[in-house]
Amino acid sequence: MSKNTALAAFAALAIGSKLWFRQNDIPESAGEAPVAAIKVSENFVVIIGAQFGWEMIREDMDPAITEETLSGVTKGSDGYYRGWGLYEYSLQKVWTTDPTVKKARVKKVRPSLIGQRFTIMSLPEGINADIKVGMKGTMASTGHETPWVVLDGYPRMVYIHVSHLGIHKRRAKMTMDRLPPQTKQVLDLLKAKGSLTAIEAGGVLRARSLAKRISELKEAGVAIIAENKLDHTGQRYARYHLKAAA
Structure with a gap:
């Protein structure tokens, strides 16, 4: 990037923009490695987290710059900020050859495994x-x-x-709009008959696991009660009823 192009790119940045401030031409000044900076006027930047640069007073900055904008900017014990100008003395010398806007990084927060x-x-x-x-x-x-x-x-x-x-992979909570097709069929049959057993669900819907379908409905907020019964052979089974609204 030429210096004129770099100057034009810097001039196009809004006051308060975060950018990478790079000085390749005079390594003893800012060094070749890019450093984070904020544009505070048409000719000046302040450095974030660095201990080099000119001493800048608040009055050198554009009035649009706030204290919140300057968060993280290096400020000496004397109250002066560390910064750089785009010009060296009276020469139109661009101090930055790469005024690339700094992209915001989204910190990934790892979810807690408690309860997993x-x-x-x-x-x-x-x-x-x-x-x-x-x-x-x-x-x-x-x-x-x-x-x-x-x-x-x-x-x-x-x-x-x-x-x-x-x-175990976390599963999203079941809601009415996420019910599997067969679970919706179980709910429709429950509403039609008033109650349902595993044998009835298997015969009508070919549902292999009524207990799982009932569990999904309960998770989605459907009020269901189970009535434990004995058949004529003495085998236990459950008959599920929709709980009447209070």
Whole structure:
């Protein structure tokens, strides 16, 4: 990029723009590595987090610059800001050859694993013999590589390194507009009949797992109650009813 082009590009930036300030022509001044800067006037920038540059007073900056804009800018104990001008003395010498607008970086926040389900995929050395591969559990702590976990059916909490755990993929909460087609059919049949058993659902809808469909409906907010009954052979079964609105 030529100096004239660089000057034009810098001039086109709005006051307060964050940019990469690069000085390749005079390394002893700013160095070849780009540094973060803010445009504070048509001729000046202030440096973010650096201890070099001219001493600049607040009056040198455009009135549009606020204290919030200057957050992170280096300010000496004497109250002066560190900055650079685009010109050296009376010469029209561009101090920056790359006034590239700095793109905002979105910090990725890792969600907490507390409450996350997992399956033990391998066993660490020295772990209690009662703990087996395939056992499932729930994270009780997070933020480190060896979390505190609660294993299903195991009486004590234990520490297990995450390299031994298969973290279950989080599933979005079920809502009425996300119900699978067969679950919607179960709901329609419930509304039509008033109650439903697994045999009835299997015969009409070929639903293999009515309990799972009922669980999805409950998660979506449908009020359903289960009535446990015995058939003529003494086998237990559940009849599901839609709960009447209060």
